[in-house]
Amino acid sequence: MSKAIKRKDFVQGDEAIAEGAIAAGCRYFAGYPITPASEISECLARRLPEVGGVAMQMEDELASIHSIGGASVAGMKALTVSSGPGISLKLEGLGWGIKNELPYVVVDVQRAGPSNGVATRVGQGDLYTVKYGSAGGNNSIIALSPKSVQEAFDLTIECFNLAEIFRTPVFLLADETVGHTRELLEIPEDSEIERVERKKPTVPPEEFHMYPFDTPEAINYPYPNIGDGYGICVSPYTHTSRGYATEGMKDQDRMVQRIVKKVTAHQDMLTRCEEELMDDAEYAIIAYGCEARPSLEAAKMARAAGIKAGFMRPIFVWPFPDEPVFKIASKVKKILVPELNRDGQFSREVSRAAKGQAEVYHLGSGGVETHLPEEIFEEFKRIIK
């Protein structure tokens, strides 16, 4: 069913992300200028005051992520954006959000790396960073990756909703290609947008546990904020269910189980893939983000050449879609995974999830430009020989 549309425009992915945040109810933004994410900050600097929100350019990347943690604790839906080098800096603050179960959204507009790399050009080197980069592991990171400008808008809203449902930081793992591509964006009327709002406790403060270690799989769990009268305790250290510092092994394990299980217990809610031409496929191309569209084109080129190729794209990249990948691997002989890095991050995950059911091939690149469909098709022909 089509939604009533408020605004139709030809915009960059970055602007779509900014508008998605506003539509989701984000009213606090903090960021630091970094190519290719700066346009998001610039858009929000203009738009947030219009809707009564806060847009701050902080003194550095760390200040940005820590201040959105503060804003979250103060009741706001909060956002920060960056690219690879800035995400590296933000990892400490991310830990605070994970540990204290704070909902907020981080956008990574990936660029070519390592280190500062090529500021203005695309890369896909942060898959592992966003999930495993923060100190100590044991995290609850959810990450979604858009392939188009419209999806950048839609998935940003979904990120905010997931953040509230799971009380965790959520990543929008975008990239420079999607961020800087201009396409048609349709923004629905406010009434058409589904927003998940923060739940407040229904029991008195003395009965409430800020961190539900007794029910580690609980989602949609209440989240009182400062000034709500619950005397909340938030800290970077291991804490009890009430937030008091503790060093006991049992407490540590209970805390960690809660953080990890609240996501792993709901894999079904956090798995969504796009498949095309897979019904009778003998080979598959699996890609995410900016590599998705040229990969689909390559699969179509293969079909035109009489090869039974199929295409799959995960929309949720974390938690990794183990089951859909395994199903595909059980059906096809070989899988090609194009990605814009030479570490083989994404193909390693596909290989792991395939559990040996199919051979998995990595088509890497240093980035700067996405793979062309022809390039993917050439490699595809080579591997299926």
Next chain:
Amino acid sequence: MKTQEDMAGLMHPLAAKYLRPERLPHKACPGCGIGHVVHCTLNVCEELDLTPDNTVWVQGVGCSSRISYTLWKGDNIDAHHGRIFTVATGMKMSRPDLNFICFTGDGDCASIGGNHFLHACRRNLDVTALMFNNSIYGMTGGQVAPTSPVGAKTQTTPYGNLEDPMDACKVAMAAGASYVARWRSTDFKQLTNSIKKGIQTKGLSFIEILVPCPTQFGRYVLNMTDTVEIVEWYKENSVTLKKAEKMSPEELEGKFLLGEFAHNEDRTGIVERYWDAVEKIQEGRK
């Protein structure tokens, strides 16, 4: 061993009113001055009607913060090391109606938090920051701090500190904080007055408190283990602003300057300016 019930009758009225009984006695070392500052802060809470409902305690990492963390009956927000001002920015911008008292240390504020300290002062963020200065990294075992005196033999400067200490009050003033003061933790009346003034002054109020640290600074740097001896050392090595005016630079070498260095009641800060601007922007769109 006394139970919580036994202790209830022996609870100091301020502690009973504002602190969580299960978190007392707090974890400071014997003789540490952090308890003095908490006491003065609670006196101010009484005077200014700062309650657990309208006031948030914000902490960083280190003795300053670990001891005050989860003492307050209201909300306790403990940030990462050095990030106290950034978290406070997010909170105060979102909830300008609430009061924020930030407990930070010399390492937390002037070292790892230096950049954030600078910009919080520049923005004149409307919070009150109490920087506990024991001139050392206490919690981690006695390493050198940016406020340690030259020559100090600490765990990481076994041959003597070669760096000049930072004067955090000067930095706060240069960056634009509305209220800046320094006292010893044993200057109870002046400290209480400063905390009160700081909370009442809009913008960033920065109060540096010289805190005796018998376990690390006293033991390793001053070679003193007697708590009273350390307090006396601070008394001998501090001088008020008034007295300092009549002293030569040589006489002032190595001395702590005490007093109120800045009190600007007119300078607005980011919180007031931002929300005023938003109001105008929204008016303009009507």
Next chain:
Amino acid sequence: MEIRINKEFCKGCGYCIEYCPQKVYELSDELNGKGYRIPCVARPDDCVDCGLCELYCPEFAIILDKTA
């Protein structure tokens, strides 16, 4: 006015003993549950209710009970 000491909160820092202008406190032989040697009120009649001991104690262990 009664001086009450929460013995279990005391950490034996000695500030009350040193800084009471009337020398009301003395170090006792008593150890509290944590092993700290705690003060006792040796000369309660000399107390002038200046309130310094209450402030010097970093532990909220001294209570000047004005109701008693």
